[in-house]
Amino acid sequence: MMSEIEIGRNKRGRRSYSFDDVAVVPSRRTRDPEDVSTAWQVDAYHFDIPIFAAPMDSLMSPATAIELGRHGGLGVLDLEGLWTRHEDPTAQLERIANASEGEVVQVLRDAYAAPVQPELITARIGELREAGVTAAGALSPQRTQEHWRTVVDAGVDLFFIRGTTVSAEHVSSDREPLNLKRFIYELDVPVIVGGCATYTAALHLMRTGAAGVLVGFGGGASHTTRETLGIQVPLATAVADVAAARRDYMDESGGRYVHVIADGGLGRSGDLVKAIACGADGLMVGAALARAEEAPGAGHHWGSEAHHPVLPRGHRVEVGTVAPLEQILYGPGLNAEGTTNLVGALRHAMATTGYLDLKEFQRVEVVVTT
Template identity: 40%
Template sequence: MGMWIGRNRKARVTYGFDEIALVPGEVTINPNEVNCHFSIGKHTFQVPILASAMDGVVDVKFAVAMGKMGGLAVLNLEGVQTRYENPASVLEQIAKADKEACTHLIQKMYIPPIREELIAKRIKEMKKAGIVAAVSAIPQKAEKYGAIAQKAGADIFVIQSTVSTVRHVSSEYKTFDLAKFCKTMKIPVLVGNAVTYGVSLELMQAGISGLLVGVGPGAACTTRGVLGLGVPQVTATVDCAAARDAYHKKTGRYVPIITDGGMNKGGDICKAFACGADAVM
């Protein structure tokens, strides 16, 4: 697969949402009779859309509203929601700041430490509203905050990093044992992000309950510019979906994949589903 781009180097043609279109089918179906729900563990969602764990997107109020509409919003456990008793006032200050002061203000806002009691409080606020409570942390904090979140009643735990792999090599620090973590947690663990067949398969074999797909396509993401990493979302989704299907065929366990980022129009969401996504973020 691929073509030569120089001596001993091959490249593969890949596709983003703007490079493909969906061919109309032979049967017309009433949209009201289409079932597009998806499941994570024992939780089923009627709307296959997740809201990203970003301070500028999800707070408890938003998570509750989206949950009641049938979707799922993920709350960031390492942002302002768990550093301040009243995070709304903090976000309001940022929103009102001019461009010159905004960067300094944002940096200042993240100086206070994360308060473990606020992690539990935010989760309980979501649970009190009767929705599925999903929260996220980076791999370095997953063990600590995962235990707190699970004890507080969280339903889904998301581990999110720029690029996720099962194998991690370092002689300077202890690496995160994903397989051990998944066995320890009694709630579904979602992991991201990945863009290739092989890595997706290894993550599923480690015991994850859902996979976020996408490196670099998001509107707020700088990964491709800074590190040069990424695979266009159409190809990434197709490859990760193939890994999901192969894993399901071999084990009987279905791990949903969630195309994360890179969608600017409603049609892009349709394309993601056609490429094999179970949901989008």
């Protein structure tokens, strides 16, 4: 039963939980970490680890996407980012990293003022394909109509439509909105859409034919959506709600499985563990990978919300540089802060609770710790 809390005589609200509010409970059985599998598959694409790199310029360049792919994960390029606006964005990245707090918004806006160049979209996806890794790229819903054909013709393997929030029922009085169901049906590549944060919104996105949905709203390290718009959904509750939509959609569709990917608020290894425990299949990680020595942001992290021309809803944050990407993923860990050996921590948690694979681990018991 859902319980609501009375905020005042005229308003009630459902209690929701972040990953800080929940914890995983050990079971009667334990296993050796070497026996645990962290592999999963989206459509025809197999991955050794459930970690996707968020399409953000502070952590993903073509080079880092290729490196993550070779380590068993998936790097998703922002196809509206600096790498598709500039032939060589090195100077822009340096200016963003070195900008003072007072000037960083304008520096970001200047860097992203250049138009997206279709030929650079083709070139960046081509770099991934030539390296032999899964080629994945993301567009916002606003830019999908304009650039999707270029993306598909370039040979993208997985296509992400990613925004702060993506609706299957967007209404506009001045332009025809993207018809997700028709769009996804006509494409020959798997499409992953989001974000969403509720059962109903996720169920509608699943009905469009998406291969996966991104779950999250305003929860990442660089977001200020809660402060700016007053909107945020704690991610533990959001993931659990969307996992319920996945279950009910399987019954409705006769067995079609849609992957649930937690997106945002996954800064430390314990957050990754709890996201899977709440029902996520995959993990879209930002700040945790922005700490890599290879990350283009040089210890800084920002998203597309930070350079919005009218209403910024994010900022550049300093996350620091802790280790090479391989060590962040596979260790050895440098400290007990959960910033290195992310995969090792996930394997250890699964072994401690007695589960062999990610799908089994979604059944683990959790408790509320607040």
